[in-house]
Amino acid sequence: MANPTAAMLVIGDEILSGRTRDSNMHHLAGRLTEAGINLNEVRMVADDRTAIVEGVRALAPKHDHLFTSGGIGPTHDDITADCVAEAMSASIDVRPDARAILQAHYDRQGIEMNEARLRMARIPEGATLIRNPISAAPGFTIGNVHVMAGIPAIFEAMVAGILLSISGGDPVLSESIRIDRAEGDIAARLGELAEEFADLNFGSYPFRQNGQYGAHVVIRGTDAHQINHAAALLRVAFGDDAS
Amino acid sequence: MANPTAAMLVIGDEILSGRTRDSNMHHLAGRLTEAGINLNEVRMVADDRTAIVEGVRALAPKHDHLFTSGGIGPTHDDITADCVAEAMSASIDVRPDARAILQAHYDRQGIEMNEARLRMARIPEGATLIRNPISAAPGFTIGNVHVMAGIPAIFEAMVAGILLSISGGDPVLSESIRIDRAEGDIAARLGELAEEFADLNFGSYPFRQNGQYGAHVVIRGTDAHQINHAAALLRVAFGDDAS
Numbered sequence: 144m145a146n147p148t149a150a151m152l153v154i155g156d157e158i159l160s161g162r163t164r165d166s167n168m169h170h171l172a173g174r175l176t177e178a179g180i181n182l183n184e185v186r187m188v189a190d191d192r193t194a195i196v197e198g199v200r201a202l203a204p205k206h207d208h209l210f211t212s213g214g215i216g217p218t219h220d221d222i223t224a225d226c227v228a229e230a231m232s233a234s235i236d237v238r239p240d241a242r243a244i245l246q247a248h249y250d251r252q253g254i255e256m257n258e259a260r261l262r263m264a265r266i267p268e269g270a271t272l273i274r275n276p277i278s279a280a281p282g283f284t285i286g287n288v289h290v291m292a293g294i295p296a297i298f299e300a301m302v303a304g305i306l307l308s309i310s311g312g313d314p315v316l317s318e319s320i321r322i323d324r325a326e327g328d329i330a331a332r333l334g335e336l337a338e339e340f341a342d343l344n345f346g347s348y349p350f351r352q353n354g355q356y357g358a359h360v361v362i363r364g365t366d367a368h369q370i371n372h373a374a375a376l377l378r379v380a381f382g383d384d385a386s
Numbered sequence: 387m388a389n390p391t392a393a394m395l396v397i398g399d400e401i402l403s404g405r406t407r408d409s410n411m412h413h414l415a416g417r418l419t420e421a422g423i424n425l426n427e428v429r430m431v432a433d434d435r436t437a438i439v440e441g442v443r444a445l446a447p448k449h450d451h452l453f454t455s456g457g458i459g460p461t462h463d464d465i466t467a468d469c470v471a472e473a474m475s476a477s478i479d480v481r482p483d484a485r486a487i488l489q490a491h492y493d494r495q496g497i498e499m500n501e502a503r504l505r506m507a508r509i510p511e512g513a514t515l516i517r518n519p520i521s522a523a524p525g526f527t528i529g530n531v532h533v534m535a536g537i538p539a540i541f542e543a544m545v546a547g548i549l550l551s552i553s554g555g556d557p558v559l560s561e562s563i564r565i566d567r568a569e570g571d572i573a574a575r576l577g578e579l580a581e582e583f584a585d586l587n588f589g590s591y592p593f594r595q596n597g598q599y600g601a602h603v604v605i606r607g608t609d610a611h612q613i614n615h616a617a618a619l620l621r622v623a624f625g626d627d628a629s
Contacts, residue, residue, distance in 0.1 A: 156589050159425045160558075161415030162604060163591070168430070172404030182402045184437065185430035187411070190589075194427065217570045218590040219577035259573030294592065315403075327460045330502030334462035346399050346433075347461040348406070349537065361405060 146312030146365070147180045147207040152198045153187040154213035154223055155293055167212040167298045174302055179311035179365075180208065190220040192229075199230035203288050208309065210302075213293030215282065217259040223290060224283070228267035231285050238266040241281055248279030273301050313365040318374045322381050325349075325356035332380045333360065340373045342366065389555030389608070390423045390450040395441045396430040397456035397466055398536055410455040410541045417545055422554035422608075423451065433463040435472075442473035446531050451552065453545075456536030458525065460502040466533060467526070471510035474528050481509040484524055491522030516544050556608035561617045565624050568592075568599035575623045576603065583616045585609065 151171055157163040168185055175182045183206060188194035195214070203209045214223030228235035241264035249256050263280040266272065273282035273289065275297055282291040282301050291301040322329055326349045337345040343364040350357050360377060362370050394414055400406040411428055418425045426449060431437035438457070446452045457466030471478035484507035492499050506523040509515065516525035516532065518540055525534040525544050534544040565572055569592045580588040586607040593600050603620060605613050 153428075156587060156606075157591060157604070159415055159428070160560075160606065161412060161417075161419050161425075162560075162589075164409075164412040166407075169404060169407040172402055174404075176404050182404075183432060185396075185402070185428075187428035187430075189426060216590070216592060218573045219580050220589060254568065254570070257570060257574070259577075260570040262573075317405075325497065327497070327500060327503040330461045330505075331500070334502075337462050344399060346405075346463060347459070348400060349459060361400070363399075363403065 146315070147310070148205075149175055149180050149182050149208040149210060150184040150186070150202040150206040151182065152195070152202060152209060152211045153185065154190060154195055154211060155187075156189045156220070158187055158213075159189055165212075166295050167293065170295070170299055171210055171212075171302055174306060176315050178306050178309070179314045180309070181312075181315075190214055190222060192222060192226055195223060195226035196230045199227055199288060203230070203286065207287060209288045210305075211288065211290050212298050215263065215280065215290060215292055217262050217280075221262065224265050224267065227285065227288055227290050231267065231288065233267035233269055233285060235265050235267045237261055237264045241266045241272060244272070244279055244281060274304055276300050315363055315365060316367055316370055317361055317363040318370050320360045320362070320374055320377055321357060322360060322377075323355065323357040324381060326358045329358060329360070329381060333377070336373055336376060340364075340369060343369055343373055345373075389558070390553070391448075392418055392423050392425050392451040392453060393427040393429070393445040393449045394425065395438070395445060395452060395454040396428065397433060397438055397454060398430075399432045399463070401430055401456075402432055408455075409538050410536065413538070413542055414453055414455075414545060417549060419558050421549050421552070422557045423552070424555075424558075433457055433465060435465060435469055438466060438469035439473045442470055442531060446473070446529065450530060452531045453548075454531065454533050455541050458506065458523065458533060458535055460505050460523075464505065467508050467510065470528065470531055470533050474510065474531065476510040476512055476528060478508055478510045480504055480507045484509045484515060487515070487522055487524060517547055519543050558606055558608060559610055559613055560604055560606040561613050563603045563605070563617055563620055564600060565603060565620075566598065566600045567624060569601045572601060572603070572624060576620070579616055579619060583607075583612055586612055586616055588616075 158165045172182050186198050214221050266283050267285050270283040270285035277297045291298050346361045348359045401408045415425050429441050457464050509526050510528050513526035513528040518524050520540045534541050589604045591602045
């Protein structure tokens, strides 16, 4: 059975301007691979209503899951929740359960609730909340769309929570083989193996060390026996170079 | 006059599997901002023909420039050049000028040219070559699409070359103001300023330091006078906290 598929929508002007280097995409990619879910596509857009709505509408129907990061804080540029509601044709308002979570958090800290903070309790109708163990303001899941914070520590905590409740597929296994020859020398045999083992994925990642070219070949798939077989053939082809 | 716009297509299984953390997007974002070109959208896709062709067809017509990274090496999974040609309805074959560049490079290094390496001389008809000062294999520009290598050192060298020949707009200026108050406390006034100064972009990036919440507010735009004015109003609103 094919593994579930996923897409990600990274939201935030600061990523596109180069001010901030996104780390959430790389984190999610690793966690999904471990969970046997194939991340097939990522889009990064600005804090712009049209871009977010179109992104959700394009990605959610094509994949089993869509994960978003960013734009759910209290400031004017935090428009993700409203845009996701629009894209999913759901109404949105301050929801009592989310408001109660925030109120309890602020009461504990002696911080006043105000209109801006209340924006973080805006949750689309029908969504389930995603717990935020760090700063309380929840994310949410509506349909197959998981809406999370952009701050990496909070994003990562939310991902950990969601992945407990999502069924993955067979874990994706991989074997990495270092070959101390230039990619141009191994490409022909590698291409043959990729055709022969059509269920496996062969990636070639060149490097240069001490002036010598080499490549890491990564064989990925869900069948350990096939991976071992292909790796053995690759080692035979490149003799003592492969380790 | 509005600044030129750009999109980026990051190509590579290794990015989506989490094996490799992409750095090219962040690099390009910074260089484009310096050049006065607005990066509006990024997509990351696998080494998959349909995904690459659709990505180019979706992004190239919407923006002044499309930059791609990855998938122009010698191995079977390097299919970017052929996919871009297909998306742009151009024919593609080994081109004598690109072949001569590669042959000279390999001759100098005593490396044999072979079928795999010759793949890197496949260039769409009508494209201009982008110089690769590191490993010779060129990128290319066809229409408004700039096709570059995925290896960061080569990508960065190619970007530097391209930006010499692209006209940017007014440089985007920015001022960053640190406010030692929680975002929820500054959101209301910040929202007012964002409405008042509609030509400027106000981003709020929360942080937590020694248990205290704060935010960096970044005001971006092309009019230095407006930015200074807005920054002064923000400092007045938050008194000695803002620096």
